[in-house]
Amino acid sequence: MTRAHRILEFLWSGWSGLAALCLLAAVWQAGHEAYGPFILTSPLETIQAIGVLASSREAWEIAALTLQRAVSGFALVALAGTALGVAGGYSPATMRLVTPLITVLMGVPPIAWIVLAMIWFGGSDATVRVVIVISALPTVFMGAARGITTRDPVLDKMSEAFGAGAVRRFFGIGLRQTTTTLFPAFALALGTSFKVAVMAELLSNAGGIGGALAMARMNLDIAQALAWVSIAVILLIMVEYTLVQPVKSEIDRWRHAAQPWGVKR
Amino acid sequence: MNVLELSNVGHAYLGRTILEGINLRVAPGEIVALVGPSGCGKSTLAHIAAGLTAARSGHITRGYARHAMIFQDSALMPWATAAGNIDYALRLSGAKRRDRHARLVAVADHVALTSEDLAKYPIELSGGMRQRVAIARALAIQPDFMYFDEPFTALDVALRRRMQDLVIETCADGNLSGLFITHDLNEAARIAHRVAILDTRGNGILGHRSPPGSPRTRTDTQVFDWVQNALQGDPIFRHIHDVDERQIA
Ligand SMILES: Nc1ncnc2c1ncn2[C@@H]1O[C@H](COP(=O)(O)OP(=O)(O)OP(=O)(O)O)[C@@H](O)[C@H]1O
Ligand SMILES: [Mg+2]
Numbered sequence: 001m002t003r004a005h006r007i008l009e010f011l012w013s014g015w016s017g018l019a020a021l022c023l024l025a026a027v028w029q030a031g032h033e034a035y036g037p038f039i040l041t042s043p044l045e046t047i048q049a050i051g052v053l054a055s056s057r058e059a060w061e062i063a064a065l066t067l068q069r070a071v072s073g074f075a076l077v078a079l080a081g082t083a084l085g086v087a088g089g090y091s092p093a094t095m096r097l098v099t100p101l102i103t104v105l106m107g108v109p110p111i112a113w114i115v116l117a118m119i120w121f122g123g124s125d126a127t128v129r130v131v132i133v134i135s136a137l138p139t140v141f142m143g144a145a146r147g148i149t150t151r152d153p154v155l156d157k158m159s160e161a162f163g164a165g166a167v168r169r170f171f172g173i174g175l176r177q178t179t180t181t182l183f184p185a186f187a188l189a190l191g192t193s194f195k196v197a198v199m200a201e202l203l204s205n206a207g208g209i210g211g212a213l214a215m216a217r218m219n220l221d222i223a224q225a226l227a228w229v230s231i232a233v234i235l236l237i238m239v240e241y242t243l244v245q246p247v248k249s250e251i252d253r254w255r256h257a258a259q260p261w262g263v264k265r
Numbered sequence: 266m267n268v269l270e271l272s273n274v275g276h277a278y279l280g281r282t283i284l285e286g287i288n289l290r291v292a293p294g295e296i297v298a299l300v301g302p303s304g305c306g307k308s309t310l311a312h313i314a315a316g317l318t319a320a321r322s323g324h325i326t327r328g329y330a331r332h333a334m335i336f337q338d339s340a341l342m343p344w345a346t347a348a349g350n351i352d353y354a355l356r357l358s359g360a361k362r363r364d365r366h367a368r369l370v371a372v373a374d375h376v377a378l379t380s381e382d383l384a385k386y387p388i389e390l391s392g393g394m395r396q397r398v399a400i401a402r403a404l405a406i407q408p409d410f411m412y413f414d415e416p417f418t419a420l421d422v423a424l425r426r427r428m429q430d431l432v433i434e435t436c437a438d439g440n441l442s443g444l445f446i447t448h449d450l451n452e453a454a455r456i457a458h459r460v461a462i463l464d465t466r467g468n469g470i471l472g473h474r475s476p477p478g479s480p481r482t483r484t485d486t487q488v489f490d491w492v493q494n495a496l497q498g499d500p501i502f503r504h505i506h507d508v509d510e511r512q513i514a
Pocket of ligand 1 (some may be wrong): 279283301304305
């Protein structure tokens with residue numbers, strides 16, 4: 001399959017996404033008609049509110065701030081989680097040491113971390129990033145570690161038999177095999193990053209989309225609140241499809257090789 | 266001077282002894298077939314000889330310049346095409362970019378892979394094709410010593426003969442020695458200068474037998490007769506078709 005082929009297929013898959021969005025909008029509209037505009041504004045009004053925000057410079061800055069925090073937090077957690085996970089995958093001793101810590105991290109609710117981080121760092125970027133790293137670390141760690149532990153040992157031997165040194169074996173064979181489990185973990189972690197960024201902003205008064213949501217709540221402005229939520233989702237989708245998906249589809253090309261083009265299987 | 270010499274090699278997995286007191290020599294230009302029932306430790310021995318697994322005891326001396334291995338379960342990277350897999354070995358061998366392509370085309374032709382097959386990923390290939398890619402990968406780097414781990418089991422009769430001939434020819438040109446693991450005594454008798462029989466429990470090499478003449482001059486009748494005699498009259502081959510007795514015990 002050529003690259004142009006794959007890009008076309010990728011764009012084609014957008015239709016199913018669009019269909020799902022239209023379905024959501026229909027349910028939303030039904031809810032709006034049942035409960036009235038003070039509980040749920042209609043999708044159209046929300047889109048109008050987004051349009052108004054899109055023409056304001058200030059709104060762009062707010063969105064950019066959240067985007068910057070979520071993406072930088074994600075980058076941190078992707079690096080740290082992958083490094084720890086790979087180390088854990090190769091060394092059972094590290095794995096045994098880190099696993100209980102991961103369980104602890106998973107057991108403490110993110111809200112608790114937000115409170116702690118607020119006390120430590122105040123309403124700053126650092127607060128948001130720290131909470132993102134702590135919330136998404138278990139996912140990335142597990143993804144990387146599982147990828148290493150479930151790798152095919154025969155491939156390591158093959159590569160060694162043909163003269164690859166430890167470094168080449170690691171990058172060409174070991175790390176390459178983690179992608180199966182690592183990329184789904186990245187996608188999850190990216191979602192967590194956005195959710196946690198907005199939540200941490202809202203609670204720690206750190207501006208950004210979370211801050212804007214807090215404002216909307218004070219003014220009981222449903223349209224504004226829904227508009228900001230939609231913007232956060234749009235940002236997430238944009239980052240996912242420009243950052244994670246292209247790399248993933250390039251790396252997973254062989255998996256799709258045996259599947260026919262289009263919807264039929 | 267031997268190209269490969271194992272003296273008193275032993276190995277254990279998780280405390281269970283697999284190999285014990287193995288002595289084996291391969292002379293330059295010689296193909297030694299290693300036969301033995303399933304699970305007796307043939308693959309493990311090949312991995313130890315090639316330095317992929319550390320032996321628990323014993324000495325290994327390697328007198329060759331470059332080895333290659335055809336693995337029992339082809340060991341192809343699923344994310345690379347057939348051509349990519351072959352090229353991987355070529356790159357590791359330090360071949361120049363220009364020469365790599367020429368080598369790739371040449372070996373693909375040797376193992377009867379079309380350029381269409383070369384563009385496919387391993388999941389798109391049949392078992393026999395995958396095995397041929399693995400054979401091509403090993404041949405591509407022009408080793409002077411080859412570890413064959415049951416390389417032709419997934420091939421049909423005609424292709425199998427063709428691959429065996431390829432090995433016999435390459436070796437007769439004086440460029441290749443090797444350790445050839447197989448279950449199939451017919452194959453061993455066709456290809457090898459000497460057949461080494463591994464004990465059912467990996468407890469040493471039971472002995473060596475040499476089929477008549479050299480692999481190139483041996484006729485099919487000679488091979489057939491030799492195998493018949495070996496299986497019927499030679500007690501050393503008694504357990505060759507047994508299953509893994511360790512697992513039953
Ligand atoms: N990684 C491993 N860990 C533990 N035991 C192993 C491992 N690899 C092989 N064994 C054991 O070592 C023994 C020898 O295995 P080996 O693969 O060398 O057999 P083999 O002679 O090549 O068999 P076959 O002809 O079926 O390929 C077997 O009993 C197997 O269970
Ligand atoms: Mg084997």
